[in-house]
Structure formats: C-alpha cells, structure tokens
Amino acid sequence: MFNRSKKDMSHFDWILFLVTLILCVFGFIVVFSATVSRGGQWHALKSQFAATALGVALIVLLQYIDVDYMKKLAMPIYGIAVLLLIATMLFGVGEDAWGARSWLKLGPVTFQPAEFTKIAVMIAFAMLLERYQYRLNKITTLLILAVAMGIPVVLILRQPDFGTAAVFIFFLALMIFYAGLHWGYIVAALVLVAVATPIVYQHLSPMQQDRILNFLNPMRDVMKSGYQTYQGLIAIGSGKLFGKGFLHGTQTQFGFIPERDTDYIFAVLAEEFGLVGAGVLILLYAVMLLRILLIAKRAKDMFSRTLCVGVAAMQFIHIFENIGMTIGVMPLTGIPLPFLSNGGTFQLINLLSIGMILCISTQRKPLDFNAPEPSFSR
Secondary structure (H helix, E strand, O other): OEOHHHEOHHHOOHHHHHHHHHHHHHHHHHHHHHHHOOOOOOHHHHHHHHHHHHHHHHHHHHOOEOHHHHHHOHHHHHHHHHHHHHHHHHHOEOHHHHOOOOEEEEOOEEEOHHHHHHHHHHHHHHHHHHHOHHHOOOHHHHHHHHHHHHHHHHHHHOOOOHHHHHHHHHHHHHHHHHHOOOHHHHHHHHHHHHHHHHHHHHOOOHHHHHHHHHHHOOOOOOOOOOHHHHHHHHHHHHHOOOOOOOOOOHHHHOOOOOOOOOOOHHHHHHHHHHHHHHHHHHHHHHHHHHHHHHHHHHOOOHHHHHHHHHHHHHHHHHHHHHHHHHHOOOOOOOOOOOOOOOOHHHHHHHHHHHHHHHHHHOEOOOOOOOOOOOOOOO
16 A cells, blocks of 8 residues: 555656645635625635645545556445435435435535546546456446446436436546547547437436526526526626636625535636636646646546546636636536635545545556667767
C-alpha cells in the first residue's frame, strides 16, 4: 500500500496543487458572500472548510499510496459504492426538499453516495480498460464494460438524478474512447442517442420537461419554472466588466437567486466580480484541466492514463454544464461547480480526484528490460 520506492516526489505537480488551492479559496470567498453575509449562518462555510481540510489531508496521504495497490482495490471499492447506491434507493432522503432521494443520513452526517461512486466507478473502469485493452472492441468486452457502467447509472436514475447520471455517462464514454474504441461503435451510439432522445423526453418528469422547454425559450415562464435561470442571467449581466463589488451584488444579497450557494454560485461570482472575475475562474479551470491531461500523457500505464482522462472529463462536464446552465446555453440541472459550490461531499470528492492525479504524477515508471541499449559515442 505504502511504497516510497515507487515514488519520485520531484515529479509532484505543484502547479496543479496550487491551482486547486486557489480555487478552494475562491470558493470560500463566494460561498461566504452567498450564505454568511447579511446575517446568514456560518454552517455552510464551516462544512466547506472542514471538507477542504480533510480533502487536502487526503491529497497528502495519497502521495504515499502505490498506484498499483489502488488498482488491486478497484473492484472491492466498486462493490461498496454499488451497495451505497442500493442503500440510498431504499433509505435515502431528500425527495421532498430537492426532488430526488440522493442522500443518506447516518446520525448527524448527511452525504451523497453518488459522489463517492464517481471515484469508485472511475477506478474500476480504468482497471477494466487496462485488463481488456487488447480486445476492447470485442462484443464480450463491451458487454462487460456496459454492465459495469450500467449498474451505477441505473441506480442513480432511480433516485432520480438525471444530471449526475449524465456526468457518469460522459466521463465513462470519454475513458473508453481514449482507450481505443472503434469509430463504428461511436457512430452507432450517437445514432442510438438521437433515436432515443424523443422517447426519453416523454418519460421525463414535468419538472425536467419544463427545464428543457425553458432552455429552448428562456422567457417562457420567468415567474415559475424559469425563475432561477432568469434571475441568474440578471445577476450575471448586471456584473458587467468588474462587478458590483464583494458583498454588493443586489441579486445575491437580497436573495433573488435561488440555490445561490450551490447550483448558481457562478451567478454570484459574476455579479460581484464581473467578467474579469469570471474570466480568472475559467482560466484557473483551464490550467487545472491541462495539467491533468499532461500528467495523463506522462503516466506509466493504461490504468493511470485512463484514470486521468476520467477525472479531467468529470471536472470538465461539471464546469461546462454548470456555467452553461447559468448563462443559458445549457438546460438547467443540479450539477454543481467544482471547488466553488457549497457541499461537503462534492468538495471532498473533487479534492480526492486531484489527489489521485497527483499520486499518479509521482509514480515511477517500471523498468523496461526490452528497451534498446543506449549507444555511446565519442
């Protein structure tokens, strides 16, 4: 488990680590504005800080973990995650407040098992892709991968949580594409999605259908189902270039933006820090994603490379969808913004995923005894 001989700490990616910490600080500032200002409660900020402290501690601990040991634990971790999803389906809470039974309550602690499942499924999928990398395009292999992918996705859809299920499908699809899936299967999958879309739409809840219709026509129902999107757009537009100033956003401070500390945290940032603040945030995200992909390029094996791609894809879809829905170019979903949105479980999992990437960056490559001997010349 702990094997320092396989680690080279000189390869630790300090840029990725520091960018992650800056994003966390950015998050504290915006969550403070969204929750604590004007007499709000400190509970949200305290929870965010505790999750961040634990996440940073896990990042440090993970630097001593052998990546090969992580690979060996892939299926047990996957099994535990599936059991947690089943427990959520049976005993979960949150349906009355948020419309989905997505949380488990254990005494004073409430957490979202689907967030932990992202990491578990990603590790298991990376392990399977490495195991079957030379017969990836065989039907039997694709069936095995489809079952491994389908079980957690179906359980999450049963909560129901379509947004989180879509995140799973996105990062798993990119992982298998990176591993070498034949283009024929990709085209077939796209055709299947196109055919299934109108059928799936008919089976969505009225609230989910409203979100799609409001995306197509933002002015359709601004006082009811489209209220959140409309208020978010007002906040972002009023921020202009430099913003209204910290704690001076009217839409934020007077409570016009629903879910302003979670799903609509970007609207808070854009209103108070303007286009410049939003641009800095997006630049930090871009650096983070590029560093992850650079580590993937240098990784020692297929497991490590596909795991890096999975983490990058997970972070990207969260960033793209959250900012996209806030500015009206994507349908409204409950997908939060990494390192900014308030949520202990989400914050912890994001930091854990970065810790895994940094762990991969410090893993030594195995000796290759088949490599050609170096030539020496005078």
